[in-house]
Amino acid sequence: MIKITYPKIKILFLLIAVISISTAFSQENTGTITGVISTADGKPAEGVTILLKDNNKNTIADNAGNFKIKNVPAGKQTVIVSLVGYDDVEKITDVISGKITVVDIKLSLSNKELSQVVVVANKNSFKTNRTSNSLRLQTPILEIPQNIQVVTSKTMNDQQIFDMLEGVTRNVSGATRVEHWDNYARITMRGSNVAAFRNGLNVSTAWGPLVEDMSMVERIEFVKGPAGFMLSNTDPSGFYNVVTKKPSGRNKGELNVSVGSFDLYRAALDLDGKLSKNGKLLYRLNVVGQTKGSHRQYDFNDRVGIVPVLKYWVDDKSSITLEYAYQKVQTSPIGSNYSFSKRGLADLPITFTTAEANLPKTDMIEKNVSAIFEHKINNDWKFTAQTSYIRYDQEGISLWPQGFDASNDSLMQRGAGNWDVLGLTKAGQMFVNGEATTGNIGHTILAGIDLSSKDYYHDWSQSRAIGTPINIYAPVHGQSTPIVAFDRTLSVRERGVRYYNAYSGLYAQDELSFMDNKLRLTLAGRYTAFKTSDPYSGAVDHKKITPRVGVSYSIDKNTAVYAVYDKAMLENFGSDWQQKSFDPIIGTNVEAGIKKDWYNGKWNSTISAYQITRTNVQTADPDHLNSLGLPYNRQTGEQQTRGVEVDIKGQLIRNLDVIVNYAFTEAKITEDTDPKVIGNQLPGSSKHVQNAWLNYRVDKGIVNGLGFSLGYQYQVKRAPWYVFDNSVQSLPDYFRVDGGVSYTKEKLSFNVVVNNILNKYLYSGAFYNWGPYYYWQAEPGTNVRFTVGYKF
Template sequence: MRRILLMMICLSMSIHVAMAQTGIIEGMVTTKDGNPAEFVNIWLVGTTKGTTVNSKGYFRLDDIKPGNYVLRASFVGLETQTKEVKVKAGEIIKTSFVLTETGQELKEVIVTANPSKYVADYPSISLRLKTPVLNIPQNIQIVTKQVLRDQQIFDILEGVTRNVSGARRMEHWDNYALIFMRGSQIAAYRNGMNVTMSWSPQPEDMGMVERIEFVKGPAGFMLSNGEPSGFYNVVTKKPTGITKGEASMTVGSFNTYRTTLDLDGKLDRSGKLLYRLNILGQAKDSQRPYEFNNRFSIAPVIKYQFDNKTSITAEYTYNYNQTSPIGSNYSFSAKGYADLPVDFTTAEPNMSPTKLNEHSAFVTLMHNLDDNWNFTGQFAYILSRQEGQSLWPTGFSADKDTLYRAASIWDYLGESKVGQFFINGDLKTGALRHRVLTGIDMSDKAYFHDWAQSGSFGKLNIYSPVYGQVPASSYPEYDRRLNIRQRGVNYEESYVGYYLQDEIAMLNDRLRVTLAGRYTTATNTDPYSGKVDASRFTPRAGLSLSIDKNLSIYVVYDQSFVPQAGSDYYGNSFKPVTGSNKEIGVKYDWFDSSWVSSLSLYQIVKNNVLTADPEHTYFSVQLGQTTTKGIEFDLRGQITQQLSMMANYAYTDGKVTKDTDPNKVGIATPGSTKHIANAWLTYRFRDSSFKGLGISLGTQYQAGRTAWYVFDGTSQLLPDYFRLDAAISYQAHRFLIALNINNITNRYLYSGAYYSYGDFYYWQSEPKMNSRLNITYKF
């Protein structure tokens, strides 16, 4: 690693470029009413030059070779504009954009804009990267709002992963998202902050989401501690300053009823005070009887622009879920997987529901120090409460036909506080351009669990089940007289991290060298192992080279550090997870970024990995070391004027490479899947009597699946997975109507594992063919 860093430093310091005289392009971007259009993307078409507009509406592009160019300004919700500019050596070219944002013209643009907006040129500002995705030495895949709309995805648990190579959602209780990628669980971020907690946060509803960014590899350490496999960043909707609205209603299989409202606009004439309000309500059953998920959410956002330099954004979200008992979506058999129909359940009609309440607040202060440097401070607070019970059997009868059902209390309180302060900007030293990011982030999280009270409530013949025969008096009674903080088991974790990153551009921005480092100190506390402190420095080095205006290649090496709370059965504290990632990749933008593709090869080594203890229920053990190698390919965009496409493939080979038990070395890591391939195509008619009609077709395929919970290389292999979905939609003026049909081949699809403690199999089945009909009106 030292040699790599030394080579990078020597390269950046020793290259002497005889620079020809260049020019500068600068200008202003405003909306129609004269207000600065902050965060608009500025791109010099056919080059690697790009930037984002600051809060004053100002942008600047340096070191432009003399010649004729096309300058493009784009932003979600605003009409894209282009201008021709002629750059001369030694001159500053001034230009400006006025983006349409008011009146009937905008409303028509919003309604009839390209419905296949599957490509994003830049990551969101919450990732703090001012560099185009094409030029970042990192594999970042962005799932846009249009993709989520076309697939009619309700929340993060419903098929979002199909849009990213190698990502897979694991079966589990539906009170939080468990997503695996590159051989392990990835962290959950929201607006650039790590909000991962034990059993929370609640799955984000897509009605409040602008986009989802999957960042692969351990570069998440610049934002917070994170797994070496990566993280996903949910970017919520923010005020745009455009006065507009959208209302939708969805009905579907299993008594699904859902409505959403999205309002966006100004609260004063000056345009300094902006708002965004999202409200949704949902009632939904399942293919299993007595299973339901009813939801209500409200998310107001306020933004105030003090002057041309400073703004503050405050966001609050309240989520309320009422569901059937956690675990009602599991099937159990002592004979093998898929031994029961898809509508099997262990729940009863007179069971008390589980209730989840979550409050979250995000506050962001942004200040432009000058034209090149910005300061950002942000704070997040999440309070998540769950009160209910979970269902899990104690075992089977001798004939393996009768299941002994049981339930246990599952109350939970999670409190998370995250703070971040960072400065980023550009400077020049001779022929080199430096894009610097430095800051500090802090986190303090506490969890309280109560699952200590349990009891059985009756037998069930799984092959001839009879429901409705269990009296209410047969269910276990839970003592909740004490507050959850008093009766729950308490875990706490906190950390402080300091980081510095420099992206050094040379050769007229064709070569970019990234050098970065982070120092983290962390503390974990639990009732079993007490307080554990750990600290570590993690470096990063990357290189990105633009072969031409459309093609770039990159290499990156970085490390990760994730402290772990808890201890094993014998009381030994868990060591922090340490990992490293080596990666090389190629990115290609086709036809001025109409569609984009990427190919990457990587190797991740993780030390001190946890997995379930096969000999002691509810305890974990540290495997020692795992190594994951893989190849990932992603393609997305507008292939033609009518056809949009998303396709990806991933090969993942994860194995245990070191362990105290020699028999475990060489087996697949829990949760890894050898082959994952997905595709989604949308064809929309434009110039015929069918204008406005759209047809979509999507596939999902997985092979070589392993169970995520316990896997010893024998009886837990899962069968191959194939699902086919379709949709038809019609868009006219302000209305959009869409019908989605999922699993149109009516296959029995499931995911699960072998439960060694009870000597039986458990799995979650997906519904067979089902549908959703959505009507959206924009105003």
């Protein structure tokens, strides 16, 4: 563990001050380039990337298509507009010292064609105005009657986020992640665990999907509130959509090599280009390899990922994209990252582990094959069909106590159980979107079908004791602990418990625009039919139509207010003590907000207020126990979440990119057959969440390309993600500070990030009344990551 002392902090601040002064007084023979980028149909090309060839300078066009690059060396310069899927536009100009050079560029593509260019090519901003094509929305984020937040690749690179288990949620108001099992991310937002999507397809399962490595990810889109009409039936709190990298049509590559605390070694390669001279056949290849230890002994997480993508342009209107994603993760036994105590939470060192060196490893393998067909019917209409198949295999063990000694609460008997999984997910979608006009009313239309089938088999039926009881306050490891072996003669499919759910949906949406698109009215509906089955609830069929009504009004070109009413329905596995299956969860959302782009799009802000009411939600039923003495579940009647969220992203002032967000969330039980639990905080929610991340980059002088980052995460009145006895259990407030220093010189980059600078004991957990004892996961103390990147 690395310790940061106060003298070292003073030296660091002194160094920053010296660099700032030297930068302020440095003189160069420079000028300024400004201009306007417009599309073929005369609209501003907002959000496109403008860069200088062979120079460490770039910028993003604002909402009016304007751009400005200062401190450009005098002489001939080549201005490039980066266009994914199209030839870059280059323009040579003469820069005169102390003068402003104007360079206006008109693109050959239309405003509609610009969206994917902006999404894939814009790697230089914390902010974006557009969603990916996988969300199916043709409307700019500013005009959508819903809160959508995007985590860009620049943000993830700056913070050195390597997978979904790390700090992605800090960049979105109210999103948190508590505890994990090394294989999937449990993300809570607006009082509930939200669904995981990949490229617009719902890939959520009981224990999945396998966490995506960021080497394969272009961006992550957080959609708040119900949006079942858009993609599938989801939780009323929303979902997050992982958008994977696709071919850009430009020949380029990038290699990143990382080292860090706890024996972290990682290399990621990204290759992008053309396989045919005519540019019809494109490819993208991402490869990653990683070995990573932990602050806990015998705890590790090794990863290999290979993601090849091919895109073929059949003609100017049609394309086929094929993607294969292979991810393999090998970890220490699942659950070895938990600590346990009879006395209370966090009374053991963060290095505590129940693992041993000779315990079997756990292997997780995910294979994902997907295909996308896109056809441009005409200038106004487009048809898309896509399908995906995911196979997930897991074989390993999980660790959990068998109990504590009745006369000595220091002695704990460790237990190991098998945890084997086979998961098969199939999903497909077909939809059309386009624009039409009736009189003075514009229509932006989306309609389609989506299908999904998920088969999961779990086997955790075998368990063993590990050695003799261990003294948790003075543990001794490595004393002839036996290697645990389980009977795997039969396949997981033959011996496992089967969970199955499938759904089909029909949906349609019309966004009507009035008053020259100043006023927009969204009307949408979805018909969903799903089937579920498992040994505990049997087979269940449900069908329902869920509506959506939204309105958005542009006060001016940079400001819009919105309101939305929406409903969602999703499956509700399990049965009560009478073996009756549960009705589906119904979520009703009412939301209003205001969105604003500041300084013509340099940064934006979103403020939203909402209320989500859930009915038919399960909680523990302590009045009815099964044969093992464990409580059945029951439907509580009603839960309600109210909140206010604030998100600020973008370049606040020149060279300073910021992400600042805050969420107030009041999530509680409002109706229940047990009056004692009414008013209790919902598991997994935090009443106050506030995050910030700032990045400043110098763009002139002898330290041109030097950057500094600093951020924190702050959570107040946290509830455990699972409350076993319906009691109110608040965890201590959470405060973590991270920061970094980076340097970019032409094609080479360096980035050092220090996490948990204050070396806080940070954890999440709960009281486990089936023990009874306390359990928790502790995060590492101060730790460092260093990445060297090279673009070619």
